Amino acid sequence: MDIFTLISEDHGYIQDLLEQICLINPRNHEYKIASFMKLREAVIAHNEAEDGTLYIALNAYPATKETAKLLYNEHEEINAAMSALSNAALTPHEWRKKFSQFRHMLLAHIANEENKVFTEAHHVISPEMAQELRISMEEMKYIKQELFHKAS
Numbered sequence: 002m003d004i005f006t007l008i009s010e011d012h013g014y015i016q017d018l019l020e021q022i023c024l025i026n027p028r029n030h031e032y033k034i035a036s037f038m039k040l041r042e043a044v045i046a047h048n049e050a051e052d053g054t055l056y057i058a059l060n061a062y063p064a065t066k067e068t069a070k071l072l073y074n075e076h077e078e079i080n081a082a083m084s085a086l087s088n089a090a091l092t093p094h095e096w097r098k099k100f101s102q103f104r105h106m107l108l109a110h111i112a113n114e115e116n117k118v119f120t121e122a123h124h125v126i127s128p129e130m131a132q133e134l135r136i137s138m139e140e141m142k143y144i145k146q147e148l149f150h151k152a153s
């Protein structure tokens with residue numbers, strides 16, 4: 002498996018969690034929030050592992066440096082949206098509105114990575130490097146998930 006397959010698998014898991022949260026009855030707001038917290042951990046682990054592997058690799062080549070910068074910025078925006086959704090002072094209505102915006106942002110980011118970014122990355126990252134980056138990404142995700150478990 003290479004890093005592109007690993008990222009796509011993660012995206013599938015994240016998209017499933019997003020859909021599950023949408024399907025939870027609005028009356029069960031507490032459960033929606035708890036499910037969002039699980040999604041948030043998965044997104045943080047995924048994004049930080051991408052920052053430390055694929056994005057670093059893209060940043061190293063002139064042809065993809067600008068793409069890496071845009072992607073880092075999108076991760077910042079995703080983090081800011083997730084922090085806003087973690088604010089306990091939001092009413093359920095406000096929360097659902099913000100979640101809908103966040104969902105669109107995250108799905109657009111995922112689609113951009115899988116279409117445009119993967120195509121660009123294949124021009125600069127060799128198949129061997131894509132295998133090595135997958136191993137690094139798995140290690141980074143594992144460490145982050147361990148930290149989450151210790152903190153909870």
Ligand SMILES: [Fe+2]
Nearest residue numbers: 048051110114
């Ligand atoms: Fe990303």
Ligand SMILES: [Fe+2]
Nearest residue numbers: 008051111114
């Ligand atoms: Fe991603």
